[in-house]
Amino acid sequence: MPLSPEILGALRLACGEAQVLTAAEDLIPYGFDGTAALKQLPGAVVFPKTTEQVAACVRLAAAQGVPIVTRGSGTGLSGGSVPIADGLVLCLVQMDRILETDARNLTLRAQAGAVTLKIAEAAAEHDLFYPPDPGSMKISTIGGNVAENSGGLRGLKYGVTRDYVMGLEVVMPNGETVRLGNKCVKDVAGYSMKDLFIGSEGTLGIVTEVLLKLLPRPAARRTMLAIYDRMEDAAETVSAIIAAKIIPCTLEFLDRMTIGCVEDYARIGLPTDCEALLLIETDGHPAAVADEAARMEAIARQHGAREVKAARDEAEALTLAAARRNAFSALARKKPTTILEDVTVPRSELAEMVRFVAATAAKYRLQVGTFGHMGDGNLHPTFLTDERDADEMSRVHQALDAIVAKTLELGGTITGEHGVGLAKKQWLRAQLGDASFALMRQIKQTLDPRGLLNPGKIFD
Numbered sequence: 001m002p003l004s005p006e007i008l009g010a011l012r013l014a015c016g017e018a019q020v021l022t023a024a025e026d027l028i029p030y031g032f033d034g035t036a037a038l039k040q041l042p043g044a045v046v047f048p049k050t051t052e053q054v055a056a057c058v059r060l061a062a063a064q065g066v067p068i069v070t071r072g073s074g075t076g077l078s079g080g081s082v083p084i085a086d087g088l089v090l091c092l093v094q095m096d097r098i099l100e101t102d103a104r105n106l107t108l109r110a111q112a113g114a115v116t117l118k119i120a121e122a123a124a125e126h127d128l129f130y131p132p133d134p135g136s137m138k139i140s141t142i143g144g145n146v147a148e149n150s151g152g153l154r155g156l157k158y159g160v161t162r163d164y165v166m167g168l169e170v171v172m173p174n175g176e177t178v179r180l181g182n183k184c185v186k187d188v189a190g191y192s193m194k195d196l197f198i199g200s201e202g203t204l205g206i207v208t209e210v211l212l213k214l215l216p217r218p219a220a221r222r223t224m225l226a227i228y229d230r231m232e233d234a235a236e237t238v239s240a241i242i243a244a245k246i247i248p249c250t251l252e253f254l255d256r257m258t259i260g261c262v263e264d265y266a267r268i269g270l271p272t273d274c275e276a277l278l279l280i281e282t283d284g285h286p287a288a289v290a291d292e293a294a295r296m297e298a299i300a301r302q303h304g305a306r307e308v309k310a311a312r313d314e315a316e317a318l319t320l321a322a323a324r325r326n327a328f329s330a331l332a333r334k335k336p337t338t339i340l341e342d343v344t345v346p347r348s349e350l351a352e353m354v355r356f357v358a359a360t361a362a363k364y365r366l367q368v369g370t371f372g373h374m375g376d377g378n379l380h381p382t383f384l385t386d387e388r389d390a391d392e393m394s395r396v397h398q399a400l401d402a403i404v405a406k407t408l409e410l411g412g413t414i415t416g417e418h419g420v421g422l423a424k425k426q427w428l429r430a431q432l433g434d435a436s437f438a439l440m441r442q443i444k445q446t447l448d449p450r451g452l453l454n455p456g457k458i459f460d
């Protein structure tokens, strides 16, 4: 049912006339996220500027039983911020203020719509470091990062968004605002409620403010590129580095298709005649960095790297990292539809998984570029296809099913960082088992009994 003139009037009164969009042409950009082939027009998009405005919108929607989808920048890759037909989208991008950098406690407080890169830059102004760096960090919001528990290129050593969240302010489905966590390094007063909301994909509450942990900036860094003629050798190198008890900050993988697309796009001189590249980065104390870099270079060579090149300077290191960040965008230029997988396996199973993805692509006659956070066991096989081609799409779906089934067989997970959303929900029960799946639904039912927040995401 379309939103009533009464609720639209009340939303305008609460947030301001210009903060509410309802014209079809204005709604279109908010009808999809970064996930292929999923779209739906909402009834209205509202841009609150304060927590009080978010709470007012939630109370108005709840009174009329209108579903709400919270949205950051819409870069999600599992359909999490795709609207509900005629529902409300609360887009938090105008709640983008960095509220405090506390150098004495090594914390930073920001509104949920603050862009991830701005948070990293605000920390760097105080010579501090916010490590999570998703490939989308120039655009994604910190609220979206928390809702997806996003990872990044430095996840191997520094962990994911969850590891840096000390506190949250959350508007609950009934419009109440709760504050969870604080600046204390230790706090065991009751359940760790903030953790429930991290990775909850906008289904339990709306994050309006975050309190983040910062680290001192590492004193030194070294970046290397290892070049391979066999994909499996790159995978074996990753397993061998981990087995040698070295934890570099970055161990990223690009296959031949991805390298070619990135080089076409960015023209930075990547070798296009190889089968795979590993981007390896270590940081920390200069002596430790030198030692780890030398040991990793030796391991890469022992496992078949035909060449290992060190970045000459900071500028070259940044260019290489940027090339990896551009992998998805570069692949997306190749065909009209890009379907990105996010499977993650124990690192000992990487070579097997890489082989399986290549064999599956060949079996179903599909173009697949694979890249990913290989040090985390997280691969992004990316199908380059065309959603108008029904026969090819059917083969894509068969291949996806096979890859997910293999992932579960190897003890992996259906999503390492992009979330379940709409794209992965058909496989969630298979991964969790009936009892854990039922427990998750009970939590949703308890916190959002009327199913108003992001209905249909994660579960049917």
Ligand SMILES: Cc1cc2nc3c(=O)[nH]c(=O)nc-3n(C[C@H](O)[C@H](O)[C@H](O)COP(=O)(O)OP(=O)(O)OC[C@H]3O[C@@H](n4cnc5c(N)ncnc54)[C@H](O)[C@@H]3O)c2cc1C
Residues within 6 Å of the ligand: 033, 034, 069, 070, 071, 072, 073, 074, 075, 076, 077, 079, 080, 081, 092, 112, 113, 133, 134, 135, 136, 139, 140, 141, 142, 143, 144, 145, 146, 147, 148, 149, 150, 151, 152, 153, 201, 202, 203, 205, 206, 207, 208, 328, 329, 417, 418, 421, 454
């Ligand atoms: C080129 C590219 C590279 C990427 N690289 C990475 C990567 O390296 N690692 C990674 O993990 N992901 C990556 N992603 C995926 C995506 O950027 C992340 O999931 C990101 O955290 C989404 O942030 P967003 O602000 O765009 O959120 P949206 O896409 O707007 O929303 C994502 C989900 O979070 C919910 N949500 C958003 N804000 C809030 C809030 N304030 N409160 C409650 N729920 C909220 C939404 O309802 C939705 O379910 C990449 C995406 C692209 C397009």
